[in-house]
Each structure stands twice: as C-alpha cells, then as structure tokens.
Amino acid sequence: MKRIAxxxxxxxxxxxxxFLAFGGLAAAAALDNRIGWRTHRDEELLRQSVVDGRTVDQxxxxxxxxxxxxxxxxxxxxxxxxxxxxxxxSSHAVHMSWEVAHWYTPRSDLKRRSVFITALxxxxxxxxxxxxxxxxxxxYYPSGIHYSEAVYGLASKKLTDEVTR
Numbered sequence: 001m002k003r004i005a006x007x008x009x010x011x012x013x014x015x016x017x018x019f020l021a022f023g024g025l026a027a028a029a030a031l032d033n034r035i036g037w038r039t040h041r042d043e044e045l046l047r048q049s050v051v052d053g054r055t056v057d058q059x060x061x062x063x064x065x066x067x068x069x070x071x072x073x074x075x076x077x078x079x080x081x082x083x084x085x086x087x088x089x090s091s092h093a094v095h096m097s098w099e100v101a102h103w104y105t106p107r108s109d110l111k112r113r114s115v116f117i118t119a120l121x122x123x124x125x126x127x128x129x130x131x132x133x134x135x136x137x138x139x140y141y142p143s144g145i146h147y148s149e150a151v152y153g154l155a156s157k158k159l160t161d162e163v164t165r
Contacts, residue, residue, distance in 0.1 A: 029073035039071035042080035042100040046117060051130045059127055060096075064088055071100075074146040078102045081120070081146050096124040098131060099148045106148035118148035 032038045047057035047069065060067050064086035071082045079101040086094050097120040105112040118133065119125035122141035125132035132138075133151050145151055 026075060029075060029077045032077060033072050036071075038077060039073065039080050043069055043071040043082050045115065046082045046098055046100050049117065049128075049131075051128050056128060060084055060086060063127065064094060078104065079147075084124075094123055095121065095143075096127060097121045097145075098124050098128070099146075101148065106152040110152075116148070118151060120145045120148070120151060 047055060047060075049056050051059065054062075067084055067086040069082065069084050071080050073079065074081055079099055082098045082100055084096045086096070088094050099116075099118045099120055101116045101118075103112060103114055104116045106116070106118065117131045119128055119131040119141075121143050122138050125138055125141055132141075133148075136151065142151065
C-alpha cells in the first residue's frame with residue numbers, strides 16, 4: 001500500500017507539473033494582471049526608454065495631456081501590452097499601444113533580445129519610430145492588435161505605397 005501511495009503521489013506531481021507547464025503560465029499571467037508586478041515593471045521600462053534623447057514618458061507629456069497608462073498580459077507572463085490613452089492638443093482622444101517582451105523575437109529572422117519593444121498601432125509607431133516595425137509603412141499599421149507577431153506578419157507581406165503596373 002505504501003508503494004501505491006508513492007506512485008499516486010508521483011502521478012499527482014507529474015499532472016501538477018503539466019498543469020504548471022501548460023495552464024499555469026496563463027494562470028500566472030492572469031494573476032499578475034491583478035497584482036501588477038511584471039506589468040508595472042514593463043510599463044516603467046517602456047516609459048523610461050529613451051528615443052531621440054528623450055524618454056517615452058517625456059515625449060507623451062510634451063505632445064499630449066491627460067495621459068493614462070495601463071499594462072496587462074494578453075496571454076503570456078513574459079509579454080505585456082502597455083497602453084497609453086491621452087488627449088492631443090486638438091482635444092482628440094489618442095490611443096497608443098506597445099508590446100514589451102523579454103527574451104523574445106517576433107520572427108525567426110530577427111535576433112532574440114533581452115527586451116523587445118514593438119509599437120502595436122500607428123500612433124505608437126509615429127511617436128516612437130525606434131519601436132516601429134521596419135518595412136511597414138505607417139498607413140498599413142493595424143489597430144486593435146495585441147501581438148507583435150501580427151504586426152511583423154504584415155511587414156513580411158512587403159506592403160508598399162507604390163503602384164505597380
């Protein structure tokens with residue numbers, strides 16, 4: 001009987017390990033969305049990133065007012081979506097969105113980086129061209145995207161403003 005209990009314990013450990021490996025990461029991301037430990041870190045990392053000699057936070061404060069920042073994990077703990085909702089000088093609402101990922105690359109032909117920041121919409125790409133997807137004209141930037149792979153996928157289609165005949 002003791003041997004059966006040990007086998008049973010081992011099976012529970014394996015099942016628990018599988019849960020952590022597959023469902024636990026999503027659960028950890030959901031938990032962090034409530035706690036905000038990694039999402040807050042990623043928001044601050046983006047806001048303090050320097051583009052053309054100024055932090056992203058400084059750039060937002062110079063161009064917009066009433067900025068509200070939020071961050072969340074769409075699915076994975078190592079990637080956060082950081083949103084900034086603000087009002088421009090013409091009193092129009094502006095939504096900017098970036099992805100902050102760790103030890104990641106959105107495409108196999110790009111080198112993996114310890115921190116990979118991607119502008120997820122046109123407004124974010126205009127403000128922070130350093131984080132814009134290369135070879136993707138701003139007019140083709142999507143809206144409502146939560147994953148850098150989707151934006152890089154558009155860039156791989158080689159969309160251009162040129163008219164071919």
